[in-house]
Amino acid sequence: MSFYGLVDGTDTSLKNYLGSLSGVDQVGADARAAMLATRSIKTTSKRWAIDMAISMVDLTTLEGADTVGKVQALCTKAVRPDPTDLTVPSVGAVCVYNDMVATARKHLDLVGGQHVGVAAVSTAFPSGRASMPVKLRDTRDALDAGASEIDMVIDRGAFLSGHYIDVFNEIVAIKELCGTRAHLKVIFETGELVTYDNVRKASFLAMAAGADFIKTSTGKIAPAATAPVVLVMLEAVRDFYSMTQQRIGVKPAGGIRNTKDAIKQLVLVNETAGPEWLTPSLFRIGASALLNDLLMQRMKMDTGYYASPAYVTID
Amino acid sequence: MSNRIDVKKTYKLFINGVFPRTESGRTYEVKSAKGSFIANPCLASRKDLKDAVVAARAAHHGWNKATAYNKGQILYRLAEMLEGRRAQFVDEIIAVTGATKAKAEKEVSESVDRLVWYAGWSDKISSLSGALNPVAGPYYNFTIPESMGVVAAIAPETPSLLGLIDVIAPIIVSGNTLVVLASSKAPLSAMSFAEVIATSDVPAGVINILTGMKDEIAPWMASHMDIDGFDITGLATKKHAEIRASGAENLKRIFAFKSHDPARILAFMEAKTVWHPIGL
Numbered sequence: 001m002s003f004y005g006l007v008d009g010t011d012t013s014l015k016n017y018l019g020s021l022s023g024v025d026q027v028g029a030d031a032r033a034a035m036l037a038t039r040s041i042k043t044t045s046k047r048w049a050i051d052m053a054i055s056m057v058d059l060t061t062l063e064g065a066d067t068v069g070k071v072q073a074l075c076t077k078a079v080r081p082d083p084t085d086l087t088v089p090s091v092g093a094v095c096v097y098n099d100m101v102a103t104a105r106k107h108l109d110l111v112g113g114q115h116v117g118v119a120a121v122s123t124a125f126p127s128g129r130a131s132m133p134v135k136l137r138d139t140r141d142a143l144d145a146g147a148s149e150i151d152m153v154i155d156r157g158a159f160l161s162g163h164y165i166d167v168f169n170e171i172v173a174i175k176e177l178c179g180t181r182a183h184l185k186v187i188f189e190t191g192e193l194v195t196y197d198n199v200r201k202a203s204f205l206a207m208a209a210g211a212d213f214i215k216t217s218t219g220k221i222a223p224a225a226t227a228p229v230v231l232v233m234l235e236a237v238r239d240f241y242s243m244t245q246q247r248i249g250v251k252p253a254g255g256i257r258n259t260k261d262a263i264k265q266l267v268l269v270n271e272t273a274g275p276e277w278l279t280p281s282l283f284r285i286g287a288s289a290l291l292n293d294l295l296m297q298r299m300k301m302d303t304g305y306y307a308s309p310a311y312v313t314i315d
Numbered sequence: 316m317s318n319r320i321d322v323k324k325t326y327k328l329f330i331n332g333v334f335p336r337t338e339s340g341r342t343y344e345v346k347s348a349k350g351s352f353i354a355n356p357c358l359a360s361r362k363d364l365k366d367a368v369v370a371a372r373a374a375h376h377g378w379n380k381a382t383a384y385n386k387g388q389i390l391y392r393l394a395e396m397l398e399g400r401r402a403q404f405v406d407e408i409i410a411v412t413g414a415t416k417a418k419a420e421k422e423v424s425e426s427v428d429r430l431v432w433y434a435g436w437s438d439k440i441s442s443l444s445g446a447l448n449p450v451a452g453p454y455y456n457f458t459i460p461e462s463m464g465v466v467a468a469i470a471p472e473t474p475s476l477l478g479l480i481d482v483i484a485p486i487i488v489s490g491n492t493l494v495v496l497a498s499s500k501a502p503l504s505a506m507s508f509a510e511v512i513a514t515s516d517v518p519a520g521v522i523n524i525l526t527g528m529k530d531e532i533a534p535w536m537a538s539h540m541d542i543d544g545f546d547i548t549g550l551a552t553k554k555h556a557e558i559r560a561s562g563a564e565n566l567k568r569i570f571a572f573k574s575h576d577p578a579r580i581l582a583f584m585e586a587k588t589v590w591h592p593i594g595l
Contacts, residue, residue: 306535306541308540
């Protein structure tokens with residue numbers, strides 16, 4: 001593995017690489033994110049943004065109470081979010097636990113959703129507390145069941161103790177397993193990383209180790225995808241592109257519940273990483289409740305009336 | 316002679332149990348009967364209405380599930396809190412309408428009494444209007460009234476406090492949640508009443524109060540797909556037909572009332588009929 005020529009796989013080279021990163025100006029990042037959040041997106045731009053956001057949603061159900069029926073309903077909704085309006089695009093992917101991957105893939109194919117991916121959360125999601133053989137087995141399971149995207153969690157304990165090489169090696173091993181079969185998204189759980197410096201460090205570490213996407217959170221912990229954290233990650237992919245000519249995707253997840261939040265994310269993408277990232281292959285939003293709000297806003301724009309949740313599905 | 320600087324109240328909206336400013340940033344002037352400036356309340360926009368409806372919808376499940384006894388207690392608590400602050404309400408009514416002290420006192424007293432009156436209906440309305448229906452089969456057949464969901468209302472211009480309470484109390488006592496637009500000319504008592512609500516154990520989002528213009532907000536209330544009923548008592552009669560037509564598109568139940576009456580409670584309730592087999 002070449003790791004883009006940035007590191008050679010040794011602890012020393014990784015420490016040098018991460019040590020060369022400049023720190024994040026926390027006050028500046030907060031202020032910049034807050035300023036971008038004030039942009040007002042209206043009429044045709046809003047319409048475009050809503051459809052773009054729908055196509056970027058990773059429609060997620062990660063509950064202990066998930067059932068086959070619920071996952072099937074979710075898949076149907078993923079393919080055709082509003083059955084009464086065929087102009088609504090399909091979402092980017094459905095995101096489920098490992099044991100539901102086969103169910104999801106089968107049902108998506110059944111309802112004409114061959115173009116919708118299945119993302120599996122693996123490596124002992126959400127805590128990441130399992131031994132490496134278990135994590136590998138977990139991932140292989142998901143791949144064999146037909147997952148086209150693997151959302152892995154990093155070992156935050158190792159990262160916070162400074163054992164970066166362990167985190168790096170884990171990502172490398174999972175990436176090797178995914179090969180060309182699946183995209184790899186690396187989840188940092190930024191709510192546990194404490195500082196923006198750590199978020200930046202984790203981003204560069206994961207990108208060098210071979211991540212196709214970097215993802216903020218599991219959705220199980222708050223705060224999750226706050227605007228400044230997403231900003232720091234978008235700056236990281238932008239800088240990584242200028243270093244390697246390689247575009248890495250970003251996936252905020254957790255806490256993005258309404259259209260306004262989603263559009264704020266799109267503004268961040270456009271103004272930070274650039275318009276090249278405004279595509280579902282480079283930007284995804286992990287969410288469950290968000291899709292209904294996007295659909296309701298779309299109805300409002302079509303009919304001129306405020307919509308009711310009674311006209312969209314519950315899950 | 317005091318050296319203190321006036322501490323004036325900022326009149327804001329009441330949405331989801333808190334007091335936000337209007338998202339539009341607009342205000343309008345409220346003047347006394349003699350034409351002098353009193354306050355700048357918020358001029359609410361349709362987006363404030365949208366936010367209030369989201370809050371009301373979220374609050375409905377819990378409020379509807381509260382026992383009739385509990386809802387009655389909370390309405391009675393509103394009366395207690397209003398009684399304790401009557402001087403402030405009397406002053407506000409006098410300042411805005413120019414009413415005599417005696418007349419203002421009477422309005423506040425009637426408002427308190429009206430809350431107590433509606434509180435009493437809480438655990439009686441379903442027994443009195445429900446029924447055990449005779450059916451030709453081995454079933455018990457009950458009909459019970461239930462709350463509708465989210466109701467919007469336009470409070471009458473006058474009397475600004477009593478009129479508001481006559482709109483609020485019958486709608487919420489059955490378990491509905493409410494978004495009400497206060498009197499445009501005299502919104503001060505409404506916003507002070509929001510402070511009474513905030514200290515009376517009314518769950519957040521059950522009563523939401525906006526201040527602003529009827530002609531701007533009423534059409535959005537009528538066309539909103541997530542509002543189930545609409546009390547247009549405070550709307551000029553010549554506007555009723557237009558509002559009813561626009562509400563008909565989404566099957567909204569729209570009523571205007573002349574006095575306080577248990578019919579006001581039943582207007583925003585729906586009948587549920589249950590068939591229960593005998594012998595099981």
